[in-house]
Each structure stands twice: as C-alpha cells, then as structure tokens.
Amino acid sequence: MEKKALAAAAVTVLLWASAFVSIRSAGAEYSPGALALGRLLAGSLVLAVIWLARGGGVPPRAAWPGILGSGLLWFGLYMVALNWGEQLVDAGTAAMVVNIGPIVVALLGGWLLKEGFPRALLAGLAVSFAGAAVVGVSMSDGAGASEGGGASLAGVLLCLLAAISYGIGVVFQKPALGHASALQVTTFGCFVGTAACLPFAGQLVEEVSTASVGATANVIYLGVFPTALAFTTWAYALARTTAGKMGATTYLVPAIVVLMSWVALGEVPGWLTLLGGLLCLAGVGVSRSKPKRSTSQSVS
Template sequence: MSTGTDRRALAAAGVTVLLWSSAFVAIRGAGEYFSPGALALGRLASGAIVLMAIVLIRRAGVPPKAAWPGIAVSGVFWFGVYMVALNWGEQQVDAGTAAMVVNVGPVLIALLSGWLLKEGFPPKLMAGMAVSFAGAVVVGISMSSGGKATILGVGLCLVAAATWAVGVVAQKPALRHASALQVTAYGCLIGAVACLPFAGQLVGEVAKAPLSATLNMVYLGVFPTAVAFTTWAYALARTTAGKMGATTYVVPAVVVVMSWIALREVPGWLTLAGGVLCLAGVAVSRAKKRETITVDATV
C-alpha cells in the first residue's frame, strides 16, 4: 500500500470514527420520540436516498454477482438488525455505555474470521473475549439497579456488536468485486427494505414528533450512515478487518465526551470500569506478539 493511499484510508477511518461517535448521541436524542424499528427505517431510508442519488449521478451501476452475497448479508445484519438492536439498547443504557459494550465487536470480528476464514483461534483472542465478557457483565450489573430493563439494554448492545461483526466479515469479500459506494449504497437499501415492517410506526411517530427529532433522524441517515459507512468501506477495502476494528477503540471515549456535552450524561465509575474491561479485552485479543531478539556474544 502506498503512503498516499494509506493516509487516505486513515483519514477515511477518522471520519467514520467521529460520525459513528456522534450517532450514539443522536440516537439517544431521537429515541425519545421514535421506537427502535421506526428510527432504524427512517435512518436507513434517508441514507439510501442520498446514496442511491450519488450512485445515479456517478453512474456507479449495479454491483457484479460476486459481490451480492456479502452485500445482502451486511445489509440485513449490519444495516438492519444492528440498527434496530442499537436503537432499542440505547433506550435502556446511556450513550457512552452503549458505545463501550458495542465495541466488543472487533473481538467478534476476529472470532468469525478465525472460523469462516480458517485463521484459527489464538490464545490471546480467547483471553480477550473472556475479559470483554467480564466487562459486559460488570456494565450490566452496574446499570441494572436490581431490574431487568438495563440488563436487556446491555444484551441488545451485544447483539449489535455481533451483527456488526457479521456485517464486516461479509462486507470484506464484497469489496473485492464492488466499490465502497456500491457496497454501502445497496447494503443500506437492503437494510431499509428489511425494516419496512416498521413503516406504519414511522409514519405515525413522524406526525407526532417535534421537527428537531425528525431532523436528528435524517442526520443519522445522511452522515453516520451514508457518509460514515462509505468512508468505512473505502478504508476497509485498503486494509484488514482487524486493523479497521482497532480504529473503533477510540469511539467510546469520544462518545462519553459528546454525550456529556450534548446530553449531560456520564456513566458511573463502576460502569466505566466495566467499559474499560470491555476495551481491555479487545486490546488483549489484538495485541501483537513481541519478537525476541537474541544477541550472539561470541566473537
């Protein structure tokens, strides 16, 4: 990879991180007026309209047959199920906590790659998964206050992490046959179609919601979806899934700052400790093996 390409991929990943971080905060705001499925459909429909317009303007065309399996799987799981689960989860937990739990995703990406791509299951991967799972349990206990609602929220965030991992593993091969724009646009469109059962809810809730909430939903579709998913796919096509997953480690910290500024909500110390464990598990699983350097003392 050339230095210029590497820098462009890094810049694209940076745009993705910032916009995805803002999405956790925007979801909390819009979630007061929209149900999880309706918000997912409104977001995906907004993103699909923008992306398909760009496809038509740029005459990007339809992806080749070889790309469609990956596009379809990522569209249903990542664009569809992921967004519904995340929206629902964020109705139970704060934005920072959701971001920390969802960021278990890179560990799951490594696990799926080891299974589907026959890359094996290194000891560090298994240790990292154990640490991250312990962190998720700590977060769940700290947020539950003896009830089931927020434990459900943490579980839904874990579902979001799992479907994100499925989407990335499916999307990587598709990018060998189609452009980042094509993979993102048609994946978003498939996700919107998968969420059509929520159309009735969306229509009714848009009529009652304030304009600010609807604009929040449109923002989610245009920027964290249309723009950020495209910059993600652009960078993913130029590096490995593991390295791209590593770029998201900074998301929880950014989300905590954004949610403190915009929503005045900061996770408690025990919740933060659990989130740190989640991230520590990811770091352990992705740590590189140190090379041992031997020196020959003979002359």
C-alpha cells in the same frame, strides 16, 4: 494501513460515536423500528444520489452474497436491536457492549477470511476489551435508569445482539469489497437494510407526525452522516486492510461517546471512565503494531 484509509477510519469512528448520542435522543420519540427505517431511508436517499451522480453501476453477481448478508444483519437487524437497546441503557453502556463486535470480527475474520490471528491483534483486542469493560463498569449506575434492573439487562442483551449482528455483517461485507466498490457495497447494503425494515413504515409515518423537529432532525442526521458517510468511509478503509484491524479501531468509540456525552449533556466522566478510555486507545495502538521480522522469516 495507508494514510487515506486511516483518515477514512477516523471519520467512521467519530461519526459512529456521535450516533450513540443521537439514537439515545431520538429514541425518546421514535420506536426502534421506525427510527431504523427513517435513518435508512435518509441514508439510502443520499447514497442513491451519489451513486447515480458517479455512475456507480450495479455490483457484479459475486458481490451480492456479501451485500445481502451485511445489508440484512448490519444495516437491518443491528440498527433495530441497537435502537431498542438504547431505550433501556445509556449511550455509554450501549457503546461498550456493542464493542464486543470487533472480537466477533477478529475471530470470524481469522477463521473464515483466513486473516490469521497475529499476536499483536489478539493482545490489542484483549487490552481494548478490558478498557471497554472498565468504561461500562464506571457508568453502570446510570444504566437502565428508565425501567430498573430488568430493563437494563434486556437492554444489554439487545446491544449484545446488535454486536453479534455487526460482527457477522462485517465478515459478510469484506469479501464483497473484493468484487465491488465501497460505494456500491454500502449503497446496495443500505437498500437491502431499508427493504428489510419496511414493515415499520406504518409506525414511522405515525411517529413523524407527532415527533418534535429536533427528534426528526436527529433521525435525518443519523441517515446522512453515521450511515451514508460513515459506512462508505468504513467500506473504503476495510477494502484496504483486514477485518480484524478495522474492527479493533472501533474500540475507540466508547471513549469518544463518553466525551461527547460530557460535552453535549454535561455528564462529567469519573477517573475510572477516563482510565477505560485510555485503555481503549492503548489497545488499538497495540493491535496496529507491526510484528518484528527475524533474519530467517517474517511473522504473519
């Protein structure tokens, strides 16, 4: 991956990690659908201004199947399911479960996008998934604290739905980037997701009038940074590498979420959590390693 694409991926990972903390905070005053719509409206506004200022143009017809698919699944269903899930489990557990998504990305990318299944990628996925699982186990005592074990299970299932939606959405998005720019794909995908969440408009109007300034500021932050900026940097990097490798980089998110929770909420991670974070980092490194070339042929 070129240096600019790597930097774009790093921005995405950091901002998406911060989103888990912001969602957890805003979710105390906003319902899942209203939070998703508010976030998408803020993101759509910022993206529309940038798109118009740069004369982005309308994506060609060939890009629309991918834009519609990613918009409905990733910008729409993913955000509602994640918001709902984070009302039932803590941010760290949500991040761990959602990071099953890269496995969906790698498997579908290898099959449908013909990216193949390099051994380094599969090994890295396995190591990082083990690390994400360790992070989840280490934080399990705090999961579902709002309503007990049943709610915790429901929250995990909702986060799993978000992970699957995210994984399929990425596979929809990748071909679209072959026909349209990262800005076009992100902007119109966000528009599609916003339209899909319009049924929650009544809830949003009602909740904005009663929510605190801090909660509303979190909603706006989610729209401007983890949505408008981070989804654009993601699309930029995705257009320059495989879906499988980009998916693997998001395994860094749970470890960063734990660190952010530590700094923002005063939650000190235990040694098991730190071990899981290191495994996540190690797995990403393994997945990005290049195969050795033999004198007779290269390994793809």
